[in-house]
Amino acid sequence: MIDLSALTKRYGSFTAVDGLSLTVPRGELFGFLGPNGAGKTTSLRMIAGILRPTSGTVRIGGVDVVKDPTAAKAKLGFIPDRPFIYEKLTGIEFLRFVAGLYEQDGPAVEHRSRELLALFDLEEWRDELVESYSHGMRQKLIISSAFVHRPEVIVVDEPMVGLDPKAARILKDLFREYVNRGNTIMMSTHALEVAESMCDRIGIVQGGKLRALGTMDELRASAATGTEGLETIFLRLTGENAARELVEVLNA
Amino acid sequence: MPDQAAAVGDELPNPALLHLLGPKWLTARARAMSGERGRGARFTLLAFLGLGFWAFIFGMLYRMLVYFRNATDIGALLAGKLLGLMLVSFMSILLLSNIITALSSFFLARDLDMLVSAPVDWLRLYGAKLLETLVHSSWMVVLLAVPMFSAYGVAYHGGWLFPVIVVATFLPFLIIPTVLGSAITLLLVNIFPARRTRDILSLIAVLAAAGLVLLFRVLRPERLARPEGFRSLMDFIVLLNGPTSPMLPSEWVQQAVMGWLRGPFDLLPFYLLWSTAAASIVLGALLHRGLYARGYTKAQESAQTFARDGMMRKIIGAVLTPFGVRRRELVLKELRLFFRDTTQWSQLILLAVLIVVYVFNIKYLPLTGEGLTFFIVNIVPFLNLVLAGFVLASIAARFIFPGVSLEGRTFWLLRSSPLSMHDLLWSKFWVGTLPLLTLALGIVGTTNFLLKTSEFIMWVSLFSIVLLTFAIAGMAIGFGTLYPQFETENAAQIPTSFGGLLFMMASVAVIGGTIILEARPVYSYLSARVYNTETSTSEMLIGFGLAATLCIAATIVPIRFALRRLETIERG
Numbered sequence: 001m002i003d004l005s006a007l008t009k010r011y012g013s014f015t016a017v018d019g020l021s022l023t024v025p026r027g028e029l030f031g032f033l034g035p036n037g038a039g040k041t042t043s044l045r046m047i048a049g050i051l052r053p054t055s056g057t058v059r060i061g062g063v064d065v066v067k068d069p070t071a072a073k074a075k076l077g078f079i080p081d082r083p084f085i086y087e088k089l090t091g092i093e094f095l096r097f098v099a100g101l102y103e104q105d106g107p108a109v110e111h112r113s114r115e116l117l118a119l120f121d122l123e124e125w126r127d128e129l130v131e132s133y134s135h136g137m138r139q140k141l142i143i144s145s146a147f148v149h150r151p152e153v154i155v156v157d158e159p160m161v162g163l164d165p166k167a168a169r170i171l172k173d174l175f176r177e178y179v180n181r182g183n184t185i186m187m188s189t190h191a192l193e194v195a196e197s198m199c200d201r202i203g204i205v206q207g208g209k210l211r212a213l214g215t216m217d218e219l220r221a222s223a224a225t226g227t228e229g230l231e232t233i234f235l236r237l238t239g240e241n242a243a244r245e246l247v248e249v250l251n252a
Numbered sequence: 253m254p255d256q257a258a259a260v261g262d263e264l265p266n267p268a269l270l271h272l273l274g275p276k277w278l279t280a281r282a283r284a285m286s287g288e289r290g291r292g293a294r295f296t297l298l299a300f301l302g303l304g305f306w307a308f309i310f311g312m313l314y315r316m317l318v319y320f321r322n323a324t325d326i327g328a329l330l331a332g333k334l335l336g337l338m339l340v341s342f343m344s345i346l347l348l349s350n351i352i353t354a355l356s357s358f359f360l361a362r363d364l365d366m367l368v369s370a371p372v373d374w375l376r377l378y379g380a381k382l383l384e385t386l387v388h389s390s391w392m393v394v395l396l397a398v399p400m401f402s403a404y405g406v407a408y409h410g411g412w413l414f415p416v417i418v419v420a421t422f423l424p425f426l427i428i429p430t431v432l433g434s435a436i437t438l439l440l441v442n443i444f445p446a447r448r449t450r451d452i453l454s455l456i457a458v459l460a461a462a463g464l465v466l467l468f469r470v471l472r473p474e475r476l477a478r479p480e481g482f483r484s485l486m487d488f489i490v491l492l493n494g495p496t497s498p499m500l501p502s503e504w505v506q507q508a509v510m511g512w513l514r515g516p517f518d519l520l521p522f523y524l525l526w527s528t529a530a531a532s533i534v535l536g537a538l539l540h541r542g543l544y545a546r547g548y549t550k551a552q553e554s555a556q557t558f559a560r561d562g563m564m565r566k567i568i569g570a571v572l573t574p575f576g577v578r579r580r581e582l583v584l585k586e587l588r589l590f591f592r593d594t595t596q597w598s599q600l601i602l603l604a605v606l607i608v609v610y611v612f613n614i615k616y617l618p619l620t621g622e623g624l625t626f627f628i629v630n631i632v633p634f635l636n637l638v639l640a641g642f643v644l645a646s647i648a649a650r651f652i653f654p655g656v657s658l659e660g661r662t663f664w665l666l667r668s669s670p671l672s673m674h675d676l677l678w679s680k681f682w683v684g685t686l687p688l689l690t691l692a693l694g695i696v697g698t699t700n701f702l703l704k705t706s707e708f709i710m711w712v713s714l715f716s717i718v719l720l721t722f723a724i725a726g727m728a729i730g731f732g733t734l735y736p737q738f739e740t741e742n743a744a745q746i747p748t749s750f751g752g753l754l755f756m757m758a759s760v761a762v763i764g765g766t767i768i769l770e771a772r773p774v775y776s777y778l779s780a781r782v783y784n785t786e787t788s789t790s791e792m793l794i795g796f797g798l799a800a801t802l803c804i805a806a807t808i809v810p811i812r813f814a815l816r817r818l819e820t821i822e823r824g
Contacts, residue, residue, distance in 0.1 A: 045664075048664075048667070048668035049667055049668055050663070050664055050667040050668055050822070051822050052820070052822065069670070070670040070672060071670070073668060073669055073670040074670040076668065078664065078665075078668035080664045083664070084661035084662055084664075085662065085665070086585065086589060086662060088559075088588060088589045088592040088593055089585065089588060089589070090559050090560070093559075093561075093585075093588065096581065097581050097584075097585050098665070098669070099581075100577045100578055100580065100581025100582070101578060101581065101665075101666070101669040101670070101671045102669060102670060103576065103577045103578055103670075104577065105577045105581075127558055127559060127560050128558055128559075129558075129559055129592070145665075155668075
């Protein structure tokens with residue numbers, strides 16, 4: 001469903017994403033991990049059509065995001081890591097607006113919006129301006145907006161940030177149910193336990209390149225970590241020295 | 253751990269004032285040193301325009317002061333009065349600007365969470381924020397004051413010590429309204445939540461400005477120029493001799509400066525200025541110590557934010573349905589954001605007042621009486637188009653030009669959706685153009701009616717203003733997209749950018765070009781009416797055709813460029 005081929009993004013002499021090739025099939029929840037500055041957000045923003053690749057291609061359901069952006073984006077929902085939403089719209093108006101961007105309106109959108117707001121405990125806040133929402137409430141609203149138009153693919157950057165435990169649990173169930181229905185999610189997160197428990201496959205990037213790719217078992221085998229969890233695999237692949245150095249700094 | 257506790261107990265950290273101001277200074281330096289493309293050209297153009305402005309102010313004032321200097325009895329009095337009047341205006345501007353700036357620097361700035369949670373002494377926080385407020389709210393007045401004092405210094409031979417005298421008087425003059433403005437804001441925030449205070453303040457500022465403009469105009473100061481207005485020269489001199497308001501710092505600055513220039517030199521104004529500035533800082537600091545913590549807490553609260561738009565959505569939604577769901581929702585979004593933001597719609601009040609003043613001026617134009625021919629009576633409404641065009645360009649700069657810049661932080665949503673940038677510009681263009689067109693037709697129609705123009709001039713004016721409105725809106729969208737200000741949150745600041753300046757220059761060029769192209773056929777028509785000859789149809793077609801072509805090109809070309817630019821803008 002998501003097909004990346006030799007995807008590259010350069011900013012002057014700095015290469016943020018370096019020849020990334022990856023396929024996420026329909027019905028998969030894919031975890032996209034990596035240390036800070038690894039190129040995760042840049043990759044996701046290229047998939048969402050916000051940034052143009054320097055070279056390489058992004059296909060959503062077989063449609064090239066650069067060549068036919070409207071058709072590709074119609075299949076997609078995007079949840080960014082630092083969302084800003086129109087402060088002077090109410091929650092329900094924001095959902096209507098997002099649905100409108102996908103040419104959807106009417107009773108179906110109203111019904112879906114109400115369901116999503118109720119799911120995330122935002123129903124009482126539906127007619128309040130977004131400017132009065134807390135960080136977590138905004139995050140819930142953004143997540144709702146990504147589902148309101150029923151996309152086939154959701155690309156999500158750090159979805160758990162700011163969510164309370166109940167909302168985090170709802171989101172996990174929602175993601176799983178959504179994928180079980182044949183849709184696709186590509187998710188970047190630093191919460192390794194979340195990735196380990198939720199994702200069907202995981203890709204680890206560092207320095208803009210894909211370092212490891214596979215199911216948990218495949219990653220354990222490639223990192224030779226026995227039965228260890230994702231944290232050990234992640235540190236092994238991305239440089240566990242950094243963690244040791246951190247301990248030394250704290251002891252100093 | 254006990255060691256650490258002891259260390260903290262011995263000496264509490266307390267960063268110095270300069271340390272607190274460090275990030276501001278470093279940010280300003282980084283911005284000045286950034287190698288952004290076209291910065292050199294931009295700087296040169298702004299410097300050129302700035303120097304031109306300075307030269308204009310200096311030249312005008314200097315000529316006036318030289319004229320005063322030669323009037324032996326009342327010259328110095330007039331110069332002093334003029335200085336006093338300018339300083340009173342500066343003080344009102346400074347006070348208002350400080351009240352508004354203090355709200356953001358003391359209560360809404362993004363660095364406050366960090367500073368308030370850090371072990372920063374309250375007095376140092378006050379000092380840092382007061383200095384920040386002073387710089388942000390006073391720089392424009394300082395820039396205006398430079399040519400003003402230079403003109404006085406040169407005209408009255410102030411000598412090399414004059415700049416020192418000016419700095420010694422002007423610095424406390426800037427400090428006093430800063431402390432006063434900050435204190436007023438502190439009190440207001442303690443009464444209302446900060447976000448509501450911002451709304452109230454913007455409304456007060458606009459109403460105050462509107463009231464002043466209206467009052468000034470309705471007084472019709474031009475009548476004072478008539479000699480029969482003065483009953484006695486002695487009355488006039490007595491009036492000039494008396495201080496306008498002896499308790500105002502502006503009066504002290506005027507006395508100090510004029511005392512130095514014309515004598516007798518007196519130190520009292522200096523004592524008054526500096527002692528008042530020092531005392532106000534002490535009192536301001538005490539007030540800050542007592543009320544800031546409570547006010548800052550209140551500033552975190554938001555105002556009532558419930559909103560529902562039943563009828564509006566239904567009516568406008570129904571009207572826009574033929575244009576598709578996407579465009580309808582974009583237009584509805586634009587309208588909601590505009591009317592729910594007090595800082596945006598409140599400026600419409602000022603706009604309404606300016607239009608009233610404009611129509612008032614037209615109404616009182618002396619266009620009846622001897623020596624005024626049919627020709628002049630018809631040429632004035634034609635030239636009225638230039639003024640109407642400027643009014644429209646200023647409105648477009650404020651309300652249409654910032655449109656794309658304001659989408660900067662929501663670009664992630666617009667770009668990740670199947671929305672075409674064409675649709676986005678379409679909504680921005682029409683939401684801006686239709687009200688502008690209504691206004692344009694209203695202004696030109698009313699003023700032409702008041703001027704009792706001929707039918708021909710009425711039609712030419714309406715035809716031209718429609719074309720000019722489209723051209724101005726097209727250029728506002730175009731330049732606003734080509735020179736976006738994505739990082740600026742305040743929409744009112746966006747038109748003052750380099751792109752805003754270019755837009756205004758382009759608008760002036762198109763308005764001028766249209767009028768020049770239409771001048772020939774209008775002249776030929778009016779001549780034909782006066783001398784009872786035939787009008788040339790080909791001249792009409794060429795003149796009006798070229799004007800229409802210019803306006804259509806000015807509408808379409810910038811939007812085309814904007815579309816291309818918008819499709820390539822990347823906001824990482």
